[in-house]
Amino acid sequence: MVLPSAVLVREVGPRDGLQSLPEYIPAPQKVALINALAETGLRYIEAVSFVHPKRVPQMRDAEEVMAGVQKRPGVRYGAFVPNLTGLERAIKAGVDEAGVGLGASDTFNVKNVNRTAAERFAELQPFIARAREVGVAVDVGTVAMAFVCPFEGAIPPARVLEQARRLASLGIGTISLADTVGAATPRQVYEAFTLLRRELPDVRLGAHLHDTRGTGLANALAALEAGVTVFDSSIGGLGGCPFAPGASGNISTEDLVYMLEGMGIETGVDLDRLRGCGRLASEILGRELPSHVLKAGRLQQVQAMPAAAL
């Protein structure tokens, strides 16, 4: 089992987690969570989204959140930015990094942003030029619905490669594949990343996984084995799946870091502090979150022995 020695964990809970929940979380609570996350050793926190407020009302306070965050050196504060209008808002708000995406299936692209993949790609060129001009990083490009699409079913790896090539041709250094609906299984994940690694050897690979069907960390393991070194995750496992009400969201940052740490893979993140952030997120939402490590913690040496464990 060959695994990387270190990975970058990108915390996306304040953005992808909170935008998928039914309720609106007020800006001061978002700010408190982001500030706490910045104390854990995380180097990237996706804080907000500059999607139109009508489409994602949960993120309507992006400017207020960015204004409230106490920027900590060594931490990049990112945003999901869908277009040039959003980019101008992001620039004014002082975002360090803009996340961009492209769907693997045209049906998804048309339904999500009313553009084909080719049209979306054409838009990305002036977007990236403008971001570079003002010093906003665009380091990660995500291929959404990279494994399974609710409109088109299983996505052929060759199609994913085509979109990844488009993103790489723009000078984006990390290409991330997203299991947007949390339906992928490990062999698919391994095969898609293995193809990208072979065909785009200079690109760094990332995975954006959802745990909707319980396969999140198994898919992360398959991705690690295929050479992926960048992982998106959400504190507490915050979030949901718009296609499956009540289902889990992104893989949990605590669970991911627990697994990586247990395998000797360096993350730079302090698991105990992360668990503190998970508790804070749980308090803010007033409910239990999906993260397992948040509830169970590390294994403690114990004295009491339960009956007949096996």
Add this chain to the structure above:
Amino acid sequence: MVLPSAVLVREVGPRDGLQSLPEYIPAPQKVALINALAETGLRYIEAVSFVHPKRVPQMRDAEEVMAGVQKRPGVRYGAFVPNLTGLERAIKAGVDEAGVGLGASDTFNVKNVNRTAAERFAELQPFIARAREVGVAVDVGTVAMAFVCPFEGAIPPARVLEQARRLASLGIGTISLADTVGAATPRQVYEAFTLLRRELPDVRLGAHLHDTRGTGLANALAALEAGVTVFDSSIGGLGGCPFAPGASGNISTEDLVYMLEGMGIETGVDLDRLRGCGRLASEILGRELPSHVLKAGRLQQVQAMPAAAL
């Protein structure tokens, strides 16, 4: 990624799941669940435990449960059987298969059954002789706390091998390693099974995994890659961890089968019927269960598009 083409899924929810819950489930409800599970294509259902009722009161009705079950041809009804007294009860109750175990750490063995591993092994010889005499199968021997022990910490693979050798020397064909406290991570799992596969090439390998820290299916993937073809799981993810109150139990049968099916690994189990059993278990307990696939289901082709998914 080399994976087996078929695996045996052993349903242990009625035993390991229900024995770990705080409440007692009446025998008729246990029987209903076991009978429903027998309609899914599962070939092994661990129905009861013959541990002393004072130690595991949730299983005090083992005889009543076995008497109520409608045995379906092709399904084996198993029990966890700790000793000869339990074996006589199991024989009378008409159990097809007895599960036996041995802890990897002596501290665990002493605390769990008040015996060292060597003493426990000595007891197993007459136990297996008696079971064979009456035609009760002892096909699977489990090494408990095979990766991490709450008393002794990380377990060296060589120690696991020693216990596995003991079980194999009794003619037990499948040796299963249990992550009893759900603290293992995939590299450990892969390494322990790889050692066993090399040193005991004639033994079939099994994994008994708990999802206490979210690594359950990732550990299952690592086990598959190391050649494991037998997996224990619980319907709905029933169960808990006696060392971590409120934490998840065994890996969920629905999630395991979803992952295996998605990778083209044959299980013979009908996922839709399994989900029906998960709903029944959830109704019996009157609460949500940990299984993800139980909540999210398979991916449905959808028409409605949520805003700005990534």
